[in-house]
Amino acid sequence: xxVGLLVFLVYGTSQRGKSRFVFYATLAIGAAxxxxxxxxxxxxxxxxLLGVGRGAxxxxxxxxxxxxxxxxxxxxxxRENQQVTTELARQLALAHPLKSLEQINQTFIPGTAxxxxxxxIRRISGSGAEA
Amino acid sequence: MxxxxxxxxxxxxxxxxxxxxxxxxxxxxxxxxxxxVVVVDDGSSDGTAAxxxxxxxxxxxxxxxxGQGAALQTGITYALARGGEFVVxxxxxxxxxxxxxxxxxxxxxxxxxxxxxxxxxxxxxVGISTARRMLLHLAVxxxxxxxxxxxxxxxxxxxxxxxxAARKVKITQNxxxxxxxxxxxxxxxxxxxxxxxxxxxxxxHSRAKGQTLLGAADIVGDLVLGKLARGN
Numbered sequence: 019x020x021v022g023l024l025v026f027l028v029y030g031t032s033q034r035g036k037s038r039f040v041f042y043a044t045l046a047i048g049a050a051x052x053x054x055x056x057x058x059x060x061x062x063x064x065x066x067l068l069g070v071g072r073g074a075x076x077x078x079x080x081x082x083x084x085x086x087x088x089x090x091x092x093x094x095x096x097r098e099n100q101q102v103t104t105e106l107a108r109q110l111a112l113a114h115p116l117k118s119l120e121q122i123n124q125t126f127i128p129g130t131a132x133x134x135x136x137x138x139i140r141r142i143s144g145s146g147a148e149a
Numbered sequence: 150m151x152x153x154x155x156x157x158x159x160x161x162x163x164x165x166x167x168x169x170x171x172x173x174x175x176x177x178x179x180x181x182x183x184x185x186v187v188v189v190d191d192g193s194s195d196g197t198a199a200x201x202x203x204x205x206x207x208x209x210x211x212x213x214x215x216g217q218g219a220a221l222q223t224g225i226t227y228a229l230a231r232g233g234e235f236v237v238x239x240x241x242x243x244x245x246x247x248x249x250x251x252x253x254x255x256x257x258x259x260x261x262x263x264x265x266x267x268x269x270x271x272x273x274x275v276g277i278s279t280a281r282r283m284l285l286h287l288a289v290x291x292x293x294x295x296x297x298x299x300x301x302x303x304x305x306x307x308x309x310x311x312x313x314a315a316r317k318v319k320i321t322q323n324x325x326x327x328x329x330x331x332x333x334x335x336x337x338x339x340x341x342x343x344x345x346x347x348x349x350x351x352x353x354h355s356r357a358k359g360q361t362l363l364g365a366a367d368i369v370g371d372l373v374l375g376k377l378a379r380g381n
Binding site: 093094097100101103104107108110111112114115116117118119122 | 189198199202207208209210211212213215219222223226227230321323374375
């Protein structure tokens with residue numbers, strides 16, 4: 019259990035640049051976990067004070083809380099990856115403004131079709147945009 | 150005080166996702182008054198880009214669907230790069246009135262403000278349902294509590310930014326939470342703003358694309374996660 023909590027603390031330390039909330043929460047919960055593992059009688063005393071009843075129950079609740087924080091951290095990481103993807107897509111779009119139907123066709127997702135009215139598509143030929 | 154604005158310095162940004170059915174008329178209507186229209190096709194799988202191009206817009210195309218907030222930021226970045234003095238955000242679904250743009254630009258100049266925000270509750274909301282009206286009032290309450298801005302409409306897609314204001318805007322909320330994020334940035338950067346009465350005309354198409362109560366919950370979740378991401 020001590021090893022597991024130490025790994026958890028290392029994980030929390032590695033998150034310090036990504037989310038301050040996750041960093042401090044992981045440190046606090048990991049340190050508390052180590053304290054209770056090394057001094058289980060204190061866990062019983064604290065659990066009694068908090069009205070939980072047993073130290074084991076208190077630790078279980080803390081573990082659930084820890085899991086929720088880790089899930090939240092994963093959400094934050096996914097969000098950061100989305101921001102990278104967004105910036106990449108944005109730079110691609112900005113670098114290649116589309117000014118002809120041929121260019122649009124080249125960027126279409128395979129398997130999809132242009133469903134604009136035929137008259138409008140014919141009007142595209144040779145036209146540019148002003149902006 | 151300068152009263153006349155050359156329409157060429159106004160760039161209208163439209164974020165569009167699978168709007169082939171309506172984007173053509175929307176772009177054509179705007180271009181009768183404002184020649185510079187940029188449609189950011191957010192990874193559509195229909196003919197949105199082709200229809201907008203046929204109507205005379207410049208097309209920027211995201212290779213994947215990212216969301217309206219991401220598309221608007223792409224369009225705003227493009228508008229600034231092209232030297233736009235005023236950047237207008239306009240919905241693709243045809244629920245805005247093009248005539249409101251001129252009144253918003255005029256209000257910006259007359260009030261010497263940086264941002265003009267459209268308000269359907271100062272103006273008209275034609276065909277709005279009771280449920281949507283209540284949802285939007287909740288959004289206004291949320292915005293007032295979180296930003297301190299005394300706005301009357303929080304999720305109106307019709308806005309006009311001066312060049313200086315558009316440079317301060319940095320939308321990081323890819324999806325619908327961008328509307329709240331924009332107002333948060335208006336408050337944080339202490340941008341001067343004016344609300345202008347506008348008309349929103351709901352159609353079956355725009356209703357189908359509008360926010361639901363679950364969508365509103367997603368917005369709150371996105372905003373909270375955005376705040377936690379870097380502890381800001």
